[in-house]
Amino acid sequence: xxxxxxxxxxxxxxxxxxxxxxxxxxxxANLANTLSALGENVIIIDQNQGSFxxxxxxxxxxxxxxxxxxxxxxxxxxxxxxxxxxxxxxxxNTNIMVAQLAKKMFNIEQVIARLYDPxxxxxxxxxxxxxxxxxxxxMQEIDKLLTTIxxxxxxxxx
Amino acid sequence: xxxxxxxxxxxxxTKFLASSLIKKGYDVAAINIDIEKCKELTEIDNxxxxxxxxxxxxxxxxxxxxxxxxxxxLTDRDDDNLVICELCKKKFxxxxxxxxxxxxxxxxxxxxxxxxxxxxxxxxxxxxxQQQAFLDEITTLASVGNGSINVTxxxxxxxxxxxxxxxxxxxxxxxxxxxxxxxxNKSMVPRGDTRIHAxxxxxxxxxxxxxxxxxxxxxxx
Numbered sequence: 001x002x003x004x005x006x007x008x009x010x011x012x013x014x015x016x017x018x019x020x021x022x023x024x025x026x027x028x029a030n031l032a033n034t035l036s037a038l039g040e041n042v043i044i045i046d047q048n049q050g051s052f053x054x055x056x057x058x059x060x061x062x063x064x065x066x067x068x069x070x071x072x073x074x075x076x077x078x079x080x081x082x083x084x085x086x087x088x089x090x091x092x093n094t095n096i097m098v099a100q101l102a103k104k105m106f107n108i109e110q111v112i113a114r115l116y117d118p119x120x121x122x123x124x125x126x127x128x129x130x131x132x133x134x135x136x137x138x139m140q141e142i143d144k145l146l147t148t149i150x151x152x153x154x155x156x157x158x
Numbered sequence: 159x160x161x162x163x164x165x166x167x168x169x170x171x172t173k174f175l176a177s178s179l180i181k182k183g184y185d186v187a188a189i190n191i192d193i194e195k196c197k198e199l200t201e202i203d204n205x206x207x208x209x210x211x212x213x214x215x216x217x218x219x220x221x222x223x224x225x226x227x228x229x230x231x232l233t234d235r236d237d238d239n240l241v242i243c244e245l246c247k248k249k250f251x252x253x254x255x256x257x258x259x260x261x262x263x264x265x266x267x268x269x270x271x272x273x274x275x276x277x278x279x280x281x282x283x284x285x286x287x288q289q290q291a292f293l294d295e296i297t298t299l300a301s302v303g304n305g306s307i308n309v310t311x312x313x314x315x316x317x318x319x320x321x322x323x324x325x326x327x328x329x330x331x332x333x334x335x336x337x338x339x340x341x342x343n344k345s346m347v348p349r350g351d352t353r354i355h356a357x358x359x360x361x362x363x364x365x366x367x368x369x370x371x372x373x374x375x376x377x378x379x
Contacts, residue, residue, distance in 0.1 A: 069237055071263050093213055097237035105267055119215045120245065 017041060020082045022068035022098045023089030027114065029054035031086065036061045043077050069097045071105065084110040092116055099129045160185040161227040164252070166212035166242050168232025169195050171258070175230070176205045189221055213241045215249055223250045230256040236264055243273045296373060299361070309337075309363050312376055316356040320376045326350035334364040334372040 017040050021028050024046035032044045033056040042061030045068045046052065052063045066073035068087070079085065085102035087095040092115050099113040104127070111129045115121060118133040125131070163179055165172045165188045172188050176199070179186045187206040190196045196209045210217035212233070223229070229246035231239035236259050243255040256275040257268055268276040288297075300309040314320055320328055325336065325348050338361035339348040346352070354360070364372055 070261065071267070091237070093235070093237040093241040097240050100240070100271060101267060104270055117214065120213075120241065 016081075017083045018078065018081055019043070020045065020074075020077055020079060020085045020102075022046075022085070022087040022095070024048075024051040024054060024063070025088060025090055026054065028086075028088040031088070032061060033059055045073065045077055069094055069101065071101065074098075074101060074106070079106045079108065082106070082108055084108065084112070087111075087113045092120065096120070096124060096129075099124070100127060103127055103129055163187070164189065164218075164221065164223055164226055164229045164246070166229065166231050166233065167191070167238065168234075168258070169199075171232050173199065173202065175232075176202050180204050187221055187223075189217060213238050213245065215245060218245060218250055223252065226250070226252045228252070228254045228256065230258075232258050234260070236261055240268065240271065240273075243268075244271065247272055296377075306366055307363065308366060308369055309361065310369060310373075312360045312362055312373060314354055314356055314358045314360060314376065317378065318356070318376060319378045320354045321356045323354055324350065325352050325354070329375055331364075331368040331371050333368040334362060337361050337363045 019035055019040055019042050021032050021042060021044045024032070024044050028044060028046070029051070032042050036042045036056075036059050042059075043064060044052070044055070044061060045064045045066055047065070047067055049065045055063070064073070064077055066076070068074060068077075068089070079102065082102075085098070085108050087098035087102075089095055089098070095113040095115060099111045102108040102111045112132060113124070113129055114132045114134065115124075116134060118136050121131050121133065160183060162185045165175055165186065167190065169190070169192075172190070176186050176188055180203070186204070187208065188196075188199050189208045189210060189212040190199060191209075191211050193209055196207050199205060199207045206221075208217065208221040210220070212218065212231070223246065226246075229243065229250075229252045231242040231246075233239055233242070239257040239259060243257045246252040247255050254274045255272075256277065257273050258277050258279050259265065259268060260278070260280060262278045262281050265276050265278055285298075296310060296312050298308050298310050301307065302309070330336075336348055339346050339352065339354070340359040340361070341355065341357070360376065362369070362372060362376075
């Protein structure tokens with residue numbers, strides 16, 4: 001999965017990319033590690049300093065303790081020069097707020113938010129915020145697995 | 159038909175608002191995530207109470223929030239209040255959304271996101287405390303038009319330059335009106351030939367930029 005990301009990133013890599021990640025959970029930390037390993041400038045924000053232990057020792061970005069829904073914190077994180085903001089905290093409403101702040105108050109071009117509940121998605125699509133829903137992605141993957149298994153066995157029979 | 163109001167989250171504020179709005183003839187519903195608080199809210203007569211997370215569409219649907227008149231978000235989290243109001247506005251077509259917020263710096267952001275009215279509890283309470291603590295001094299009673307027009311109460315002391323002057327003798331800016339004069343227990347609408355006495359309290363309606371000039375003319379401060 002990340003190899004794809006790697007090639008894509010290498011292709012259109014800009015010199016001064018600057019990515020802000022809100023929430024240092026499993027996904028946030030892993031993404032930060034990966035992007036950092038690819039040579040991107042990453043700043044990761046979490047309310048709890050203990051969360052940063054999930055980052056790899058090789059992580060070359062910046063960590064910041066604070067509430068990413070506060071305008072002052074985002075300002076301190078240098079959001080004005082950010083090329084992308086990715087909100088991955090464990091609260092949907094927090095992610096929505098961070099994403100909207102980034103989009104509407106700071107005009108960030110690429111804003112991605114994770115939403116556990118896909119039901120609210122319709123409200124945010126019009127803001128130009130890209131959403132990722134783990135349940136929907138899992139469903140698609142499972143569906144893919146279910147449809148590929150019979151095909152494979154059919155090939156075996158032939 | 160009665161106007162339908164939804165109070166989402168909050169507890170003490172919700173209790174007070176619900177009773178007051180029901181008395182005024184509104185059809186009021188409360189949504190709360192805490193079952194114990196819900197139980198206590200049901201003790202209010204004529205209040206419909208729904209248990210659940212008000213930032214989830216299916217809860218608002220259960221509460222039949224479609225096309226309601228007013229939604230008021232009262233949770234103690236700014237992000238929850240934002241989502242509640244946006245859902246109410248966009249998905250449930252509620253005419254007016256009101257949100258309480260804690261962080262005063264987000265007021266502009268909330269308005270920009272399409273919320274009709276934003277009440278910052280911290281600044282509101284700080285303002286009231288200030289008013290109460292300095293009751294005998296100059297206090298702003300109300301501000302309208304997003305703070306551009308102030309209604310201010312000004313006590314006239316013995317040493318004030320306006321004492322024993324007629325209103326028309328004062329050099330007040332044109333943008334300032336003395337709307338009311340309080341003398342003891344009596345109140346009157348002053349005219350040009352009304353004389354100001356020491357101990358009077360003037361109620362001033364003025365634009366923000368001319369307020370200080372008027373105060374200086376009246377009190378010398």
